[in-house]
Amino acid sequence: MSDLEIRPAxxxxxxxxxxxxxDDPLGAQRESPDDLAPYRAAFQRLADDPNQHLVIAVRxxxxxxxxxxxxxxxxxxxxxxxxxxxxxxxHADERGSGLGTQLIQWAVDESRRQNCQLVQxxxxxxxxxxxxxxxxxxxxxxxxxxxxxx
Amino acid sequence: MSDLEIRPAxxxxxxxxxxxxxDDPLGAQRESPDDLAPYRAAFQRLADDPNQHLVIAVRxxxxxxxxxxxxxxxxxxxxxxxxxxxxxxxHADERGSGLGTQLIQWAVDESRRQNCQLVQxxxxxxxxxxxxxxxxxxxxxxxxxxxxxx
Numbered sequence: 543m544s545d546l547e548i549r550p551a552x553x554x555x556x557x558x559x560x561x562x563x564x565d566d567p568l569g570a571q572r573e574s575p576d577d578l579a580p581y582r583a584a585f586q587r588l589a590d591d592p593n594q595h596l597v598i599a600v601r602x603x604x605x606x607x608x609x610x611x612x613x614x615x616x617x618x619x620x621x622x623x624x625x626x627x628x629x630x631x632x633h634a635d636e637r638g639s640g641l642g643t644q645l646i647q648w649a650v651d652e653s654r655r656q657n658c659q660l661v662q663x664x665x666x667x668x669x670x671x672x673x674x675x676x677x678x679x680x681x682x683x684x685x686x687x688x689x690x691x692x
Numbered sequence: 693m694s695d696l697e698i699r700p701a702x703x704x705x706x707x708x709x710x711x712x713x714x715d716d717p718l719g720a721q722r723e724s725p726d727d728l729a730p731y732r733a734a735f736q737r738l739a740d741d742p743n744q745h746l747v748i749a750v751r752x753x754x755x756x757x758x759x760x761x762x763x764x765x766x767x768x769x770x771x772x773x774x775x776x777x778x779x780x781x782x783h784a785d786e787r788g789s790g791l792g793t794q795l796i797q798w799a800v801d802e803s804r805r806q807n808c809q810l811v812q813x814x815x816x817x818x819x820x821x822x823x824x825x826x827x828x829x830x831x832x833x834x835x836x837x838x839x840x841x842x
Contacts, residue, residue, distance in 0.1 A: 556767070559767055560767065563767060563768050569768070572768075572769050572770065573768070573769070573770060574770050580770045580771035581767050581770070581771045582771075583771055584765055584766060584767050584771030584772070584773070585767065585771075587765035587773065588765050588766070588767070591743060591765060593741060593743070594764070594765065596766075596767065610766055610767070610768075612762075612764050614744070614762050614776070614778070615734055615737035615738050615741060615744065616734060616738070616746075616760055616778055616779060617706070617709060617710065617713060617731050617734050617735065617738070617746065617760070617779060618713050618719070618722075618723070618760075618778065618779045619722050619723070620722065620723060620724050620730045620731070621730035621731045621732075621733055621734030621735075622734070623734070623737065626764070626776065628764070628766060628768065629766060629767060629768045650840065650842070653842060654842050658842060659841065659842055660839055660840070660841055660842065661839070661840045661842065662814070662837065662838060662839045662840070663837075663838050664812070664814060664835035664836065664837045664838070665835060665836050665838065666834060666835055667833075667834055667835060667836055673836055673838075676838045677838075679840075680840055681838035681839065681840045682838065682839055682840070683817075683836050683837070683838055684816060684817055684837065684838075684839055685814035685815060685816055685817060685836070685837025685838070685839065686814065686815050686817055686823055686833050686835070686836070686837060687812065687813075687814045687833070687834065687835025687836060687837040688812060688813050688814070688815065688823075688826045688827075688831035688832065688833055688834075688835070689810060689811070689812045689831065689832055689834055689835065690800065690810070690811045690812070690829070690830055690831045690832070691809065691810055692800070692803060692804050692808060692809055692810065692811065
């Protein structure tokens with residue numbers, strides 16, 4: 543495989559990122575790649591928040607992966623800062639290439655660089671392959687993730 | 693019960709908040725209420741981040757509860773903003789008083805006010821009473837929560 547670059551997403555990357563979000567069993571039901579306006583507004587909110595890191599993986603000029611890393615200070619665990627990984631996607635052409643591992647490794651390295659003591663994420667209970675993937679990378683499935691739609 | 697006020701935590705509230713974090717089966721092992729320096733540094737990081745809301749519940753001048761709400765913009769789910777609840781604690785004297793419900797209701801109301809479309813949290817798999825509590829409040833245990841200590 544040729545060289546991979548992981549870098550902050552730019553506004554011009556929005557269509558490629560949204561296409562990956564939608565190309566997913568769960569994402570297909572809740573994304574609207576034909577209407578990018580809400581994504582452009584959200585991109586601006588991300589760009590305005592220094593604790594948000596939306597990155598893309600690029601290979602041969604194509605966007606092949608993405609994730610969002612959020613840095614969250616807090617009092618608990620002796621004032622630990624934690625990071626949260628959301629919105630991990632790997633392009634269909636790249637599945638099985640090790641790109642998912644490289645993306646998560648980037649997030650873990652960046653979290654360490656930002657003095658986080660904990661990295662966390664939640665994964666839909668139906669994504670059993672993803673659960674094995676995170677456990678192979680050293681994550682522990684110690685928590686139950688609750689959501690409430692508003 | 694007399695009136696309850698939920699308000700942003702001030703630096704003078706740090707000892708009371710840390711005491712509650714430590715008065716907990718899991719927190720007892722990972723907090724250091726006798727050394728507040730790391731908590732004071734973390735408090736400043738929270739105060740510097742406009743998307744962080746560390747609040748306390750006060751009754752008759754005493755701090756009786758706390759939680760941290762984080763507002764997280766994102767591209768997924770059509771550019772949804774979500775909130776994350778962390779560090780929920782109710783003082784031992786107040787358990788069973790309905791204060792936990794009032795704290796979570798505050799977080800849900802504030803999330804709505806900040807245009808969040810989703811509220812989420814994770815709860816340690818051992819906290820089965822907490823899981824029933826969140827389900828009663830309308831949350832769905834749809835996800836598995838993974839953590840990696842750095």
